Amino acid sequence: MDKFVRFIVVAALSFLPFTQEGCKRPLEDGVHKISSTKAVPINREAVNESVRDIPASYDVDVVVVGGTSGGVAAAVGAAQKGAKVFLAAQRPYLGEDLCGTYRLWLEEGEVPTTELAKKVFAQSPATPMQVKRTLDEALLEAGVPFLYGCYATDVLRDGGGDIAGVVIANRSGRQAVRAKVIIDATTRASVARMAGAVFMPYPSGLQTFKRVVVGGEAQSGNGIEVRKMPAIPPVKDGPACGAVEYVLKIPMKDGSFASFAQAEQIARDKTWHRGQEDASETLFQIPPDPMKGKKSLAGPWPGAAKVDLDVFRPMGVNRLFVLGGCADMSRDAAEKLLRPLELMGVGSRIGEAAALEAKGITTPQNVGLHAKPVLAVASGDVGENLSGIRMMQAGPATIVASQRAVPVIGEYDVVVVGGGTGGAPAGIAAARQEARTLVVEYLYGLGGVGTMGLIGKYYYGYINGFTKEVDEGVAGFADIAENKGGAWNIQWKMEWYRRELRKAGADIWLGALGCGAFVENGRVKGVVVATPQGRGVVLARVVIDSTGNADIAAAAGAACVYTDGSGIAVQGAGLPPRQFGARYTNTDWTFIDDSDVIDVWRAFVIAKDKFKSAYDLGQLVDTRERRRVVGDFVMSPLDILNHRTYPDTIAIARSNFDSHGFTIHPLFLLRPPDRKEILVSVPYRCLLPKGLDGILVTGLGASAHRDAMPVIRMQADIQNQGYAAGVAAAMAAKAGKSVRDIDIRALQKHLVEKGNLPENVLTDKDSFPLSKEKVKDAVERVANEYEGLEVVLAQPEDAMPLLREAYKAATDEKQKLAYAHILGMLGDATGVDTLLETVKSQPWDKGWNFTGMGQYGASVSPLDSIIIALGRTGDKRAVKIIIEKVEQLDPNSEFSHCRAVAMALEKIGGATAARSVATLLKKPGMMGHSFTDIEQARRRTPASDSDTMERNCSLRELVLAEALYRCGDYEGLGGKILKEYSRDLRAHYARHAQAVLKEKAGRSGKDRR
């Protein structure tokens, strides 16, 4: 029996009596939180998951699980027969059977006949972009909604026990898809296995796999056969590159995900050559363990048009088709079936049959996950996000999942989730410290933004210690020094990480998604992992959340910050085209929220449109700003500019305030950030989510103010930070201690020896609080071009009385204004008369528009800044003066002016202000920039890879609408616009608009815009 299935069975039979103490229904914010439980030793085969409501996000006739070419053909076939269909793809694209395995060629004699096949293979070999985009288009045209990055985790049943859909896991959490018929288009027929279909056992011993490598020299050796493939002309007129298909014999223990993960690594060991430019993401295999079907095909493949569809229906399981190599047929026939033209042909037929079958089934009732009551289990519970397909989605319908046992699929000292910029180094460091280490990475390559994200170049960074080792190691793949525009060879960097992990004894699970945490009494004790074969828990003494988005910490219940009702500021994101052999493709053309699968879907679909002539599309969403935890320490720009030192520094960062958009910190509203590089000490506490133990968070998910993060997020520094986290985790795991109780000095000494840290960190103390003399001195200086402002704002309680005195004493007008300005920004009205006079007398100056790439310095004009400060004084006399300014604005006005008046008026405005903002919004060109469907998104997203116009228009409309709403609204216009944006495909706008709408109209806003 498959290990996964066996675990479920064993778990269901063998647990201790379960106490309901640990159970809680999901809380309002959608994260299933865990209450305290009595400590009971962990059962080693399964853990407890309490009863919970899972949001039901789709209600369809047919659900297709798996985004293969056959799966897409099936979805289209079903839709054409009038069925309502949803498709859940596992990869961040469609066509995983072709692009994931790199089987992009037609064999001799294969001629596409269907419309879809003709488009997919408009040329052979097809480029990945051609395949992926064609399949997207096919679903869009057929009106089939689909999502990327989803793994099926459970099969739903109705009250009568019949199949009624699936539960899927993705970066938005878990959701239910209610459906009458399932088409299981996964490689290993995972859904059929979950549904209880019977399969041949997976044979242990040597198994045959195929892997394609493009570029480099063919490797030879024991158990390796080589077939030369036609050269790849990657894009029109591009250089051709030789390709090799390897047939490999690899030992397999069993059919578990862990065995496949191990086989993948062995295959990469055997076939690596430094000339490699591209390769299969996953191994291809004709499954040796077919299912028992309603019928069995013993002879040769009869062709897609003739094959009996009962061979695709598991025996004893109704309402389910298996569209893949596990169908019940001879293995020779399965090999033919898995050729893309045949798979698409059968897919269309199965889709049509599924649609027909669905017609005869009444809507399933009492749909849920009904587990037999289990005799459970250890204390603790699974924490996960259950807020729906969109985090902010309000009150979706739910299905009940009864209390159950989640199988344990691994046990390690340290589990790193996310093998990216911070995660790969963390894994290497932990494993080198002899911790049993697992790295779980969703994509099929390590290195994150610096490799899969195509940003193969440092920007600043403290290039010492581990980072230096990485660079030397990567450069070591070359015979001669090679330096193409300062960018590294992405394949080499991925391979260096992989090798070092393996050398140190770590396990690597590629294609696996961390989607929850196992938590007991606030201590994270494991990670819930969704794999192509299902969902299980990997127990860990310490978890390192290197998702860059705090996925695991958030699931465990950590407090996090991101765009919300108080703020819409977010750095520009990219999603780059991938040209063959490209190393560095930096884009900034949108905003994307990694944890909103609708938004991610929108970005992937649009990007393929934008970059359709490229060889491929990047797979990693290149977000510069992501969800961050609130840690034991939250680093602010004031800490950075005051060169704050700490007793627990574990990393040094070196960069500047590379903000890719607008800043929100009061410091920068008063005095723009400059472009000077700065060295920053990063304390260990930034990695510790407040209130949680057993977990460290690295990279973009660590604890820092959004305006501080740009200085500490550069790759060289995140690599060293990840390394430090790995050593710290290993120390805690080895000592069996809390991550807060490790010997921080010992960690620092190790990092000093490694070269990551300078020696002074060993004696550094917290340099805060600043002395009162320093504050006094800064207040005296600050009127001179805002010199020392970072000191003044670091201790406002000390500075305020001095600022008030200084304002009163100042005789110089410029100085008086500076004091009034700072006081106003701090919410103090002492200098309001000066501010009123200034705003009244000064004409609009040059404002600022959203600038993504290359944005440094001011994001508000001097007058914008005074207006914001004036609003913060709360003095109602300001309303009239600001309204006069509003009247001078029009569609050619910059975003910063709109933002400034919006920020001020929503604090102090009322009906008159509302009317004037509404008048501005009604000017031609100001409204109508939301996009709530993909066609609008396509039309309104410009072709440029660093566009800002679309964002400027939306941001301007949104900030004005919310100010209008908060001023009490006018003819319902503010509410109407906010409602539109609350359905926007771009999650940041949607979440922000929804949060504002939840406030009572007329309530004044906070200051985060």
Ligand SMILES: Cc1cc2nc3c(=O)[nH]c(=O)nc-3n(C[C@H](O)[C@H](O)[C@H](O)COP(=O)(O)OP(=O)(O)OC[C@H]3O[C@@H](n4cnc5c(N)ncnc54)[C@H](O)[C@@H]3O)c2cc1C
């Ligand atoms: C467009 C762009 C341009 C940049 N330019 C530069 C530059 O020129 N130079 C420079 O030094 N820095 C640059 N940066 C900054 C720097 O690259 C990033 O800040 C840094 O790489 C982030 O590291 P990370 O480890 O936090 O995230 P990542 O490197 O993104 O790693 C996160 C990893 O976790 C994986 N993952 C996420 N969620 C899950 C999950 N739930 N389960 C399993 N796996 C998961 C992802 O697939 C990814 O591999 C840029 C960043 C961006 C986005």
